[in-house]
Amino acid sequence: MQIPTAAASGRSRLLTSGVALAALSLLLTLHAVPSAADDDTPARGTASMGSGVLAHEGVHGQPAATDRTTQTEGVDVSSHQGEVAWSTLWNSGVKWAYVKATEGTYYRNPYHAQQYNGAYDVGMIRGAYHFATPDTAGGAAQADYFVDRGGAWSKDGRTLPGVLDIEYNPYGDTCYGMTHSQMVGWIRDFLDRYKARTGRNAVIYTSTNWWQQCTGDYSGFASTTPLWIARYASTVGPLPAGWTFHTMWQYTSTGPVVGDHDKFNGALDRVKALAEG
Template sequence: MPVHRPEPLRPRRPRLAGLLLTAVLALTLATQPSPATADDDIPARGSAHMGMGVAAHDGVHGLPVGTLATQTEGVDVSSYQGDVAWSTLWNNGVRWAYVKATEGTYYTNPYFAQQYNGSYNVGMIRGAYHFATPDTTNGATQADYFVDHGGGWSRDGKTLPGALDIEWNPYGDDCYGKTQSAMVTWIRDFLNQYKARTGRDAVIYTTTSWWTQCTGNYSGFASANPLWVARYASTVGDLPAGWSYHTMWQYTSSGPTVGDHNKFNGALDRLQALANG
């Protein structure tokens, strides 16, 4: 009688679905980004510019829908914009500009000459601004650095007083680690030193929300220092304490040619009056 031997076991082939699942998982894991660190979102020192934190803290609600008073269009620029097409802006009705000159006591804008002189050469009234970092050095020291690196003023009818850009800290704590009273002291020291060096009261650029949070809505600078308020909305909204009107309004960071566009609260002859002091 023949003996029936069992057939040898054959290796089992993995199912196709299993292979596909394994491949997909491997691809997914290989392309997953590494966990973010706290430093990933902190920009490099020197890269700050006007309005850097406005959209994040104050929101974006559109462009002005119309005003009763005459407004004069302006722009502000920094190294972020590089070489600016000033003739294009002039042909589109822009009549004034502010150019970032300095930040803290460690940075000067490498495009400052092209931007500051270029705006002047096409006929604009222009000025310089300083991005404040109250956590690095005191106010008077930063005012000196600003004046020594492009932030001065001359009575030529084409130069606006320097502007202090004091706003949300892009590098850390919103209020730069200062109490409200210490922040007021820092700002006062900057403004006093700037006036001592130039004879002009500096413009203050800020947002109402930051000013309220970080200075306690201090009202003591309103009588001397013009207000440049930032709010990306259809209206200026509430102003910081003490100011009954704004001198300038940064209303968008998404304008034509250059992102940051502004309205001077008056006709061109009033802007010339501010330049003349």
């Protein structure tokens, strides 16, 4: 019988250790914890007007065939649409547009200039909107961020007041972890700062279901704040508490040309009146 030398025993231990490490590595690979890339949560900045409504309240809507009141066709766009063919939209009957400018205090739409100026250049009345993330910064801070990065208003007859897009949280808790009173306070802080900075009351974009769930159906903003309601159906449906009529209606997320399509509750002269203040 050959007695192993010390060197041979060391080589044997190294070989055994190497095999064990290889097996452990394979086991960890087979049972790896999913990385952030495997998470279904979208990246910050990718939210657009109505993205949460679509996810929480049903399928794509159709044009409002049963609503026969005088309305003016509009569109809202974000970075998802890239460079927009505004002349095509204009020729299809779209006369007003809203463009995403900002989100939270961390994101600015890289296509904002092309979209915002392009709508204006073809003759549309246009404005900007801010996607709110109340869990990342205060209302006043987000209003400042918005105004400083494309959300300001000018009295040129062609610029609509800014919009606070407040809806389902695409990145986490539906109500951003806030109580009803906290959410109402956050919205008030945004609206007050926007008014102080621009002289205009911002528009609120929301859905009735979200508003009821996350503000307790608060009615205190209705007397001063125009309402843009999201509902992908053939009628506007019930409105949040306090509002007896809507100013704008996002009725589908599958527009005939590009972007989400909307109807202004009135003829084109009413769109101009809102722009003029």
